Amino acid sequence: MTLPSLTAEPDVGAGDPAPAERPDTVRAGRSPGGRRTTARERLEIVAFVSPALVLLGLFVVWPVLSAVRMSLYRWRGFGPMDDFVGLDNYRRVLTDDVFTQAVTHNLVIVVLSIAIQLPLGLAVALLLNRRMRGRGVVRTLIFVPYVLAEVIAGVIWFQLMIPDTGVVDGLLGGVGVTPPDQGFLGTPGLALWAVMAVLTWKYLGLAILLLLAGLQSVPEEVYEAAQLDGASWWQTQRRIVVPLLGPTIRTWCFLSMIGSLQLFDMVWVLTGGGPANATTTMATYLVTQGTQRGNYGIAGAASVVLFVIGVVMAALYQRLVLRRDTEDAR
Amino acid sequence: MSTVTGPATPARTGGRLADPAVAVVALAVVAVSVGPVVYGALNGFRSNEQIASDPAGLPSPWRLDNYTTVLTNPDFWRYAANSMVVAALTTLVAVGAGVMAAYPLARYRFRLREPLFMVFVLGLLFPLATAIIPLFVLITRDLQLSNTWWGVALPQAAFALPVTVVILRPFLMALPRELEEAALIDGASRLGVFWRIALPLSLPALITVGVLAFVGSWNSYLLPLLLLQGEMRTLPLGVADYSTQYSADTAGVLAFTTVATLPALILFLALQGRIVNGLQGAVKG
Incomplete structure (x- = not known):
């Protein structure tokens, strides 16, 4: 059932006829742990690894590098790329209000996703972390929104939020709230919040599930010891269980952050970045510039900015937050 | 948020008294998670007139033609x-x-x-x-x-x-x-x-x-x-x-x-x- 973690040692097989032998003893002959790699082994390694490296190089690394090159030219997508403009595209991107708004939207989504989903997810996970009938079913159903394609979820929510005839407006009208005329997705001041709400719906299940899985690895004795010491349920959760969940929480935050920076599908389907650029993200900006307007240089510069923001945030997070986990592991 | 459960409740097993509260939370989260999907599936069984007259209602009568249209769409x-x-x-x-x-x-x-x-x-x-x-x-x-x-x-x-x-x-x-x-x-x-x-x-x-x-x-x-x-x-x-x-x-x-x-x-x-x-x-x- 469980996947072994990085540090897992091979089990000394219980059903093994000769389990007494220590698994790590250096064996004579062709041990795979031999000191030197022979020419033959080197050839084998190259053969095994090269398909993956070729794919990674061609479709992942090269495009990113070529975005850098593209960003230095004015290029409309056809003909030779020879109109070198230096950093002009960057100047234009960084002074474009639409782009700076897009960056702001991304950062708002990064912060809000964590600020909303983490406490909510933790609360639900802690409450559900007990033996109860139907727990498996509950966990499965909570996961459903995550399984749906963002596009599909977006289309469903778009229909739910259609002004007047949509069910959201219907329900709000039922409790006496007047929904906005243009609908939630059509009102500039509300659209980003509406997108945020749908994203929370879509990704909360993943947070809950990962946190529940993390809770499974908290040993039973911890609860017993805390109980013996007279700790209340709340004290136990807050002082003992949540800190033990630290690594899971920190990694989830990291994944959530990276995802928020790349946000495209949901926005594209729900609002297309509108109304009046109220929900543009960096990704919708660069796709619009590149494929719809043919401003490949601008799109390249925006890609590089997005990449740099992502790497800087990941590096900072790694340094400031995740390093504790790697140190703990030693 | 988590104060629904009283203090000094046994940690993992959860006191019997706490269970209804947990069940309510579980049901609420499940309802919110699957609600829109179920709603989408149900409304596929309605006509647009039905949806327009009562956005949150159930299909009456149930109609299969939306689904047959999809499934016969090459x-x-x-x-x-x-x-x-x-x-x-x-x-x-x-x-x-x-x-x-x-x-x-x-x-x-x-x-x-x-x-x-x-x-x-x-x-x-x-x-x-x-x-x-x-x-x-x-x-x-x-x-x-x-x-x-x-x-x-x-x-x-x-x-x-x-x-x-x-x-x-x-x-x-x-x-x-x-x-x-x-x-x-x-x-x-x-x-x-x-x-x-x-x-x-x-x-x-x-x-x-x-x-x-x-x-x-x-x-x-x-x-x-x-x-x-x-x-x-x-x-x-x-x-x-x-x-x-x-x-x-x-x-x-x-x-x-x-x-x-x-x-x-x-x-x-x-x-x-x-x-x-x-x-x-x-x-x-």
């Missing part, structure tokens, strides 16, 4: 077939290349092993959105693969590789070495050991990463959006286009969407345990 089946082929190719390439790369990273000892592994870990930081415009140029202009299955599947497999390798390597490392060593002593080649012993033993992990790659491809939108047109479109594109084209036909859109959801949903729910473990493995690793 476009739907074409999109589904495209999605299936692209997802299958993506999975095959990602898992194949991934397990081949993970194997030496787990079993051989060589100087560049850890740096090589780091290449894949760093690959997690190269997201599709960053590379999409140059990728679009590369595939349409340089490789001439626009509007083909491979043009979408190969880059998708490449972007699925990092997570595949990151999940598979620790799994392969934890497989008992004894079998492989015995086979080597008996004169089997490395390739034979990989093919006959390591691969079958790692089947559970291969299924996990395979399902992740498959569902990732099945749900993907950005790359197909830029590369596929007309008859080559995949289901997410088809759903999105259908909903823009017939946005007034709420019932029809919801029926189309619901049917398009089913394959991934069924696959995912059937293999739920494995996926969660895989994701958890990725989080831990």
